[in-house]
Amino acid sequence: MGQKLLVSMNNITKIYGHHKALDKVSFDLYEGEVHCLVGENGAGKSTLIKILSGAISPDEGDIIIGSVKAKSLTPKQSIELGISTIYQDAELVDSLTVADNIFLGNEKSKRLPFLVDSRYQEKRVSEVIETLKMKLPVNVLVEDLSASQRQMLQIVKALHSDSKILIMDEPTSSLGIDETKALMDIIENLRRRGIGIIYISHYLEEIFKIGDRVTVLKDGLNMGTYNISDITVDEIVQKMVGRNAALFYKKTPVEIGNVMFEVRNLSKSGVVDNISFFVRKGEIFGFGGLVGSGRSELVSLIFGVEKADSGEIYLNGKRLIVDSPEDAIKKGIALITEDRKKFGMLIGRNIVENTALVHTENFGGILLNHTEERELTYNVVKKLSIAVQDDSQNVEELSGGNQQKMMISRWLLDNFEIYIFDEPTKGVDIGAKEQIYQLMTELAKSGKCIIMISSDMPELISLSDRIGVMRSGKLVEILDNKDISEEELIKHFIGV
Template sequence: MNQRRFTPGEAAPAAGRDASAPRLQVSGLSKSFLGANALDDVSFTIEAGEVLALIGENGAGKSTLIKILSGAHRPDAGEVLVNGERVDILSPRDSEDLGIATVYQELSLFPELSVAENLVFGSFPGRGIIDWRSARKEATEFLASLDVHIDVTKRVRELSIAEKQMLEIAKALHRRAQIVILDEPTAVLGGEDVDHLLALVEGLKKRGVSVIFVSHRLEEVFGLADHYVVLKDGRLTGAGRISETDHDDLVSKMVGREFARSSRSVNQNLGDVVLAVEHLVRDGVLDDVSLTVRAGEVLGIAGLRGAGRTELARAIYGADTVNSGTVRVNGVDVPNGSPLRSIRAGIGLVPEERKTQGIFIALSTAANIPVVKMLRRGLRVVRPAAERRLALAYKDKLRIKVGDVNAPVAQLSGGNQQKVVLSKWLDAGVDVLILDEPTRGIDVGAKQEIYELIRGLCEQGLAIIVISSELPEVLSLSHRIIVMHHGSAVAELDGETATEEQVMNYAVGGRGQ
């Protein structure tokens, strides 16, 4: 490819002249949209080889700040300095030329191109013939040096979510960034993938690369960050060394009130069995899985990534066909492999990929909410006025932060989009609700609201399945917990007495004591 080769984590040449200056200095940044402040006089610095945790609820201004640094937005006031030199970031190209690389939650990969083509895309020569053999060799060596083992000839659309995320991060590193912004990089990862990514960030620190790390998983923040910045409603509400704060203090700064830890579900007034799954088999994926869920009960599904949790949810919902086994709702068999018939039988699914599977991202909040009820009842007439009234009702009921219910749902934060997804199923009136990673990519304040909603639905008699990679979440919500390993349900634990150690023991294939 006739391009200069380099090692992973090697920083780009310094953009400024003052080696003693902070790597990045943000001073008095402000930005408003239609008169509403998204950022209001925000300032902070980050040194070379330092990890700065950027923390805040969804809608706090984090995305606006990131987009200013990446060149997608221009600030109304304030300045940005890189290595002591004032810079104007007027476009994404300006940001990249300054050595700033941003890895968003929404990946920017080309699904029909190969892993190698995506990785070296920015290194293509302006003219001449591309040496694809060299490109594949460079991609293989580069990924291997990061301990990322992906077949570079595979198309991106064939990769798992975790593989896509790791490729996106590798692509940013391939461009020799000296400042890397990671926006919720572990939100779609689990288990060893998370450990690998955090180790990769530690390696960047040692090479002098500065990292802005956005995460709602505060345990990651405390294990990785040197300093923190907390935003709320566009304003700076806290900043300092991570060693001088604690979990509850950070959460209080995020939500603007004293943090109250979530308690375990206490509803013991369980009703009859609503959902019965018997001997479900899907070759190579699910191996003879059986379970029941009663009215007013939360059944937690735990296990490592690849254990079959999501596949089980999809099979119960009818999105994936099974080779054998039955699913019954209130004693009535549900046809295999038919989501529509599952919906009409009273089963709802909130999928882990809400933006591609849970909502119509280009439609409004008002248009999204009634969709499931229309499917369930076979309705075909759209009534905009009624849809608007319904959306306003759920806006108040679920505290959805939306200015205009007729605006595209794409404009909402992740937590508010998740509330729109939940609103669809509540409006449809299902008996069984499956929640697959219900708080993934959602801030702490919104998590608490989702937890309260789940408990409220229990009190109303819904049968609920919660699938989560966060063990504290499973333990705090569940009456019973089923642990999966290699497609099998290997243990059933009492939610009142189960511990993280017990769950993890079964999740990795251990046996009971």
């Protein structure tokens, strides 16, 4: 390309158990280049940049940064080599000012010990901001910044530490049109200064505006690196989603009845905007969209985790007032959460306590019935083929697939009308996926309503009767799932 080579990652392989997150992937970056990295969720993008930033180590391959060659990097080495990562969710200290965040851990002191020279810090930060032609106040608390200003702050922080390589992970996912344009201008400025940028985005239009080259990852494989001028959106989409049809689950037909659950004009400022949809008896209604589209936030409102500003929820024609998760459970709504470790499991507790949790808390009365809990757990563990040593085993000792099945099992001990599955097979193997799909189909056959959020497009297409497309907090369209392809679906997600 003519410019100086900044990064060369050669034959990078990363294995988790039996799964190859990356399989001999090579990637490089030149000075003054914007090299875009695209792929579906789970394609290996995050794993690759974590290896480059030193967060994880590869199992095979070499990393060359300038004249330094290594098998792996630590976070400290990565920073010292001039690499900075700007994450989608900014890791900043809200209670400190812009200048204080930038100097955090490396504060400039006055002559007296333990006193920070705020005036010096603000002056130095202002100089960097001015060279980038940004509008960012240096003495304002981070908690008072907009989403775009937080992104700018991360860029200033990186350049203040003299970074030559920037990794930008979905930087516009929470930005509006004007804020996105401002960020594009900043990126162009950085390019002219010789900064190399690795740009990760689901928004393919952005790639064609700012990118020099694009690398497509799929299922841990590099599907090719192309000059932006030599490839089209359609070709990128095809390379992102091309997949063996045998990986699709064949759902058995289910008779669909009348409308059972309905959401009308549900809104929460800055989260979701005027969402309306209905789900019929026996139907699986899928929600799809890019990361940050508002899918999980919508579920939090329905389940009472967050309170909506406006809108109504109906079950069998009767309006439901849901003020808390406990409310939702008592009114017949079950939620299998996306983050099982943070929100779903009682770490350090055994299988029985985790499985019988909802039944005991909401339907079991005041006194615990240990015999009943063990019997219920035994029956549901057997039904779902959950591999456990015995009922005293702690839940964190189970495999990911068995943890997920255990999470689902707790909602089968009682009779719910609505089952919300948020990323039902995240982090589970193919065998466990098949069992979970069969269970969801059985629930639909028994007349339950199923709402499913999924980033796995084969899963979304295989199971959903209809698919609601979320984009920027809005339900932009509802698709009848009649032979829809992955390529068509991802175009709806992106809006092209």
